[in-house]
Amino acid sequence: MLAGIVFVSLAATAAPSVAPPQPVTVRPAAVGAPHFCPEDHYPVSALQTGTEGKTVMRFTITPQGSVADISVQESSGNAELDNASLVCAQTWQYRPATQDGVAVADNWVAQVVWRISVAQPYSRLAGGARDCLRENSVAWSEMKTAPFRPVVRVKFAGGALADATMAGSTGDPDLDSLTLACYRNLPAEMMTDIPDSERLLVIMKPGE
Numbered sequence: 001m002l003a004g005i006v007f008v009s010l011a012a013t014a015a016p017s018v019a020p021p022q023p024v025t026v027r028p029a030a031v032g033a034p035h036f037c038p039e040d041h042y043p044v045s046a047l048q049t050g051t052e053g054k055t056v057m058r059f060t061i062t063p064q065g066s067v068a069d070i071s072v073q074e075s076s077g078n079a080e081l082d083n084a085s086l087v088c089a090q091t092w093q094y095r096p097a098t099q100d101g102v103a104v105a106d107n108w109v110a111q112v113v114w115r116i117s118v119a120q121p122y123s124r125l126a127g128g129a130r131d132c133l134r135e136n137s138v139a140w141s142e143m144k145t146a147p148f149r150p151v152v153r154v155k156f157a158g159g160a161l162a163d164a165t166m167a168g169s170t171g172d173p174d175l176d177s178l179t180l181a182c183y184r185n186l187p188a189e190m191m192t193d194i195p196d197s198e199r200l201l202v203i204m205k206p207g208e
Contacts (some may be wrong), residue, residue: 028095031093051114053078053104060107061094085112127187132182139179142170149204154201
């Protein structure tokens with residue numbers, strides 16, 4: 001009797017593949033107002049010439065939420081504004097990016113838009129000083145031909161003007177003196193609601 005030899009073929013069935021879990025990444029988030037630069041960061045030279053612009057920057061947000069390796073990606077066209085943007089951005093803070101709950105560095109792009117404007121209640125003071133100069137025909141005539149706009153640093157304390165000094169000259173000493181006199185002679189009631197503070201105020205030239 002012949003022994004039968006049975007060949008058994010077993011088909012191996014592959015287990016369904018399971019993709020490895022993807023890391024959970026959370027992008028950075030701003031703390032406070034990251035793209036805001038206080039008006040005192042506005043370069044006086046740019047205020048004098050009425051220069052505005054936009055600076056786009058690249059930088060790294062560190063695991064600690066600070067800004068590092070900052071550089072200008074797109075210039076405003078004015079070196080003073082670009083430099084002021086870099087200085088300002090170094091103070092920004094972020095909630096850092098995380099990967100699986102661990103803080104990591106991340107690349108970021110942000111911009112600063114430089115526009116010359118004065119918010120209330122300070123704008124009424126700059127307007128009052130401008131009206132004062134306009135009432136003086138000599139001063140107003142000198143404003144028309146002055147090389148620069150007058151930029152004045154004003155300090156307030158106790159609801160009153162504590163000090164006014166030229167931060168940026170018009171290029172005309174007489175006009176500078178008249179400008180300061182206009183600020184110092186503004187009516188006291190214009191300042192009663194102004195908190196203790198310090199501001200740069202610029203007066204636009206005639207026709208602007």
